[in-house]
Amino acid sequence: MNKMTTVKKSIITAVCIALCVVLPQAFHAIPNAGSIYLPMHIPVLLCGLICGWQYGLLCGLAGPLFSTLITAMPPMAYLPPMMVECAVYGCVAGLMMKLVHTGKVYADLYISLVAAMLAGRVIAGIAKAVIFMPGKFGMAMWTTSYFVTALPGIVIQLVILPTLVFALMKARLIPLRYSKEA
Amino acid sequence: MxxxxxxxxxxxxxxxxxxxxxxxxxxxxxxxxxxxxxxxxxxxxxxxxxxxxxxxxxxxxxxxxxxxxxxxxxxxxxxxxxxxxxxxxxxxxxxxxxxxxxxxxxxxxxxxxxxxxxxxxxxxxxxxxxxPLVLTEGMETLLLPLKLFRIPTEQIAMILSVAMQFIPTLFEEADMIKKAQIARGARFDSKKLLDKAGAVMPLVVPIFLAAFKRADELSLAMEARGYRTDMARGQRKFxxxxxxxxxxxxxxxxxxxxxxxxx
Amino acid sequence: MSITLDSVFYTYAPGTPYASAALKNISFTVEKGEFVGIMGKTGCGKSTLIQLIAGLLTPDSGAVLLDGKNINDKNYDRNELHRKVGVVFQHPECQLFETTVERDVAFSLKHFGWSKEKVQSAVERALTMMGFDYEKVREKSPLEFSGGEKRRIAIAGILAAEPEVLILDEPIAGLDPLGREAFLVLVKRLNEAGMTILMISHNADALAEYAERIVILKDGMLFRDGVTREVFSDMDELQKNGIGVSEARQCAALLAERGFDVAKDTICYEDLLKQMIAIGRGQQ
Structure with a gap:
């Protein structure tokens, strides 16, 4: 398989947006899954990694929005900061995959993922402090909500996302990054 | 679910x-x-x-x-x-x-x-x-002014409406996969952090594989019918x-x- | 292991405007070692039925009993249930996720507390049973195989746990004729070794050849339950209700219409052939 066409990238983005709605529902039976596993971040990051920054950005904006429209989760009041966070995840993941070419898929994936997850948290934190909750959102709150409580989710995402990319390559559903590997 | x-x-x-x-x-x-x-x-x-x-x-x-x-x-x-x-x-x-x-x-x-x-x-x-479907269509018409900034609004509109239509199918598929894995003894209630990551694998990996398979089939079908992302698309006229x-x-x-x- | 359903009711989405009764007052018992075919039109509640038996859904009222014990009792051991009852869903190839075939097939064995050797031999046996060369495939990714092969790997993953009851939902749909026959022969062999089989299928020919008993659902209710031969002999009534019978049975009916002496309970090819030979001899 060669490079993906625009149509294919578009449809993959559509599927990832749909998964932003479906995945949190699938995790429903697991207690506290929403805050522990952060399931909505997975399709957004994956979309950015695979399709590129424009698509990741769209997925990050539309995914949480659709989820609110259809399942009323996250609630309207949380939606704007969530959209900012996810949009940065998708966008930065895509940009980094374009910039970083170490020759090893795993290395590329991890560098891009960590960069995206950091950038998303920093920018969402700034947005909260400046726009959404001016004066009430400080450093301590940022560290707790984005790193301490989110730690399990971060670990899980770092394990799951590279596995997913490799599984999709193995199943020949997305093209290989370097022709030698996999 | x-x-x-x-x-x-x-x-x-x-x-x-x-x-x-x-x-x-x-x-x-x-x-x-x-x-x-x-x-x-x-x-x-x-x-x-x-x-x-x-x-x-x-x-x-x-x-x-x-x-x-x-x-x-x-x-x-x-x-x-x-x-x-x-x-x-x-x-x-x-x-x-x-x-x-x-x-x-x-x-x-x-x-x-x-x-x-x-x-x-x-x-x-x-x-x-x-x-919900009408709501997305409403959003699409509000996106139209973005065309001035050379943002491909038609492509975005197509992506959004395909996403909306995929949700019920993927929902059913995810439900079936979840049940199949439970029947195979999968458990989602582990305490340890790394085990937790392991426990969600049997759920998340197949859901994504199934979803991407559908994406693959649909995009092939669309390309076979000559669809291009820059084509104008029938839109609800408000x-x-x-x-x-x-x-x-x-x-x-x-x-x-x-x-x-x-x- | 016997399975008993005692006046089971099940409703989808209760308490919402979308509520719909999926199963109404279902009662029947399947004894150990039976091979039961389950038929019915799409949406008649077949899939709901097997999910209730596998403990994946809980009935609104009534009970599902395995060996006389209610599986929805609080102190019923769920692990025991998942070990004894194996379910092959439609498109089982969708449930593969591990990095190697061996690990995927061994997935359900993880919780059994078996020794490494026992797990390995169970995996080897299951893969061999499904027609794979264990040494050749064990280290490969299950995702690299073709659709049909993936399905066989997934089924191996269910057989590896050595279930006492095997539930199959349309297992042969989408297989080529040869693969279909080979798979049915395998299921029959497992059945002869003592495994209870419940198989949902639209394929009346397959059920006529292999199932001893047929259960037919209609609009969530039990419509027919009996020995395959007897159920299929009532062809007109079944067809009126949108349920097909085997080709051999239809052929026998056509022959009978033209005045030939063919028994009503001719449902499989072997029977039909014998009777046609007899008719041919008689005419000579």
Whole structure:
């Protein structure tokens, strides 16, 4: 398989947006899954990694929005900061995959993922402090909500996302990054 | 997850139901602005009154309008108490350890609670009176001006509507996969962090594989039929706003301007 | 292991405007070692039925009993249930996720507390049973195989746990004729070794050849339950209700219409052939 066409990238983005709605529902039976596993971040990051920054950005904006429209989760009041966070995840993941070419898929994936997850948290934190909750959102709150409580989710995402990319390559559903590997 | 959550939409014939989706979203955005701008008691009073009228005209009932507020009631109480006790420690009524409830804290707590409740009620009215698919179509028409910035609005519109149509299918598939893995003895209740990651693998990996397989099939079919992303696409024509819709837009705008200028 | 359903009711999405009764007052018992075919039109409640038996859904009222014990009792051991009852869903190839075939097939064995050797031999046996060369495939990714092979790997993953009851939902749909036959022969062999089989299928020919008993659902209710031969002999009534019978049975009916002496309970090819030979001899 060669490079993906625009149509294919578009449809993959559509599927990832749909998964932003479906995945949190699938995790429903697991207690506290929403805050522990952060399931909505997975399709957004994956979309950015695979399709590129424009698509990741769209997925990050539309995914949480659709989820609110259809399942009323996250609630309207949380939606704007969530959209900012996810949009940065998708966008930065895509940009980094374009910039970083170490020759090893795993290395590329991890560098891009960590960069995206950091950038998303920093920018969402700034947005909260400046726009959404001016004066009430400080450093301590940022560290707790984005790193301490989110730690399990971060670990899980770092394990799951590279596995997913490799599984999709193995199943020949997305093209290989370097022709030698996999 | 036996059934796809059908969202909040409830069919109806009220004047709010009959408004065009794009106008409703536009009004919603203006109203959100108005809520964010409100600073004084009078400002909030006007907005509460307006929300009351909105609920009355949409005939959805107070229960439905407040449904998601009830779900977050504990969150609201905690936010309220935290603001009450920690916000303005300069001249508290009473000081017990670190708790220092004050008049400023009380006002700040009310301020935030009312703001969240107002946003939710307005959002609920929008979502209860508009079917999700129509809502996305409304968003698409609002995206059109972005064309000026060379943003491919048709492609975005296509992606959004395909996404909407994929949701029920993927939902059923995810449900089947989950059941199949439970029947194979999968467990999602492990305590250790790395085990947790391991436990979600049997759920997440197959869901993504199945979803990407569908994406692959659909994109091949679309390309085979000669679809290109730059092609224009049949779009719902919303047409010009009716008199009532103009009235709604103007009312919302006045409300927003009032909040910025005077209240 | 016997399975008993005692006046089971099940409703989808209760308490919402979308509520619909999926199963109404279902009662029957399947004894150990039976091979039961389950038929019915799409949406008649077949899939709901097997999910209830596998403990994936809980009935609104009534009970599902395995060996006389209610599986929805609080102190019923769920692990025991998942070990004894294996379910092959439609498109089982969708449930593969591990990095190697061996790990995927061994997935359900993880919780059994078996020794490494026992797990390995169970995996080897299951893969061999499904027609794979264990040494050749064990280290490969299950995702690299073709659709049909993936399905066989997934089924190996279910057979590896050595279930006492095997439930199959349309297992042969989408297989080529040879693969279909080979798979049915395998299921029959497992059945002869003592495994209870419940198989949902639209394929009346397959059920006529292999199932001893047929259960037919209609609009969530039990419509027919009996020995395959007897159920299929009532062809007109079944067809009126949108349920197909085997080709051999239809052929026998056509012959009978033209005045030949063919028994009503001719449902499989072997029977039909014998009778046609007899008719041919008689005419000579």
């Amino acid at each position: 036996n059934q796809l959550p059908t969202g909040m939409y409830q069919p109806g014939t009220s004047v709010v139901h009959q408004m065009k989706a794009n106008i409703k979203i536009f009004c919603f955005l203006i109203l959100t602005g108005a809520v964010l701008m409100a600073e004084t008691i009078w400002g909030y009073a006007v907005l509460v009154l307006f929300s009351g009228c909105l609920i009355y005209f949409s005939k959805i009932g107070l229960q439905t309008a407040l449904s998601s507020v009830r779900r977050l009631i504990w969150f609201l109480i905690i936010i309220f108490v935290m603001n009450l006790c920690f916000y303005g420690p300069e001249n508290p009524w009473i000081k017990i350890g670190i708790f220092a409830p004050s008049y400023e804290g009380l006002m700040q707590g009310v301020h935030i609670a009312v703001r969240v409740i107002l946003m939710m009620v307005i959002g609920n009215v929008l979502m209860v009176t508009t079917a 047409g010009m706003p009716t008199g009532f819709e103009w009235l709604a837009i103007i009312t919302c705008s006045i409300l927003c301007i009032l909040q910025i200028l005077c209240l």
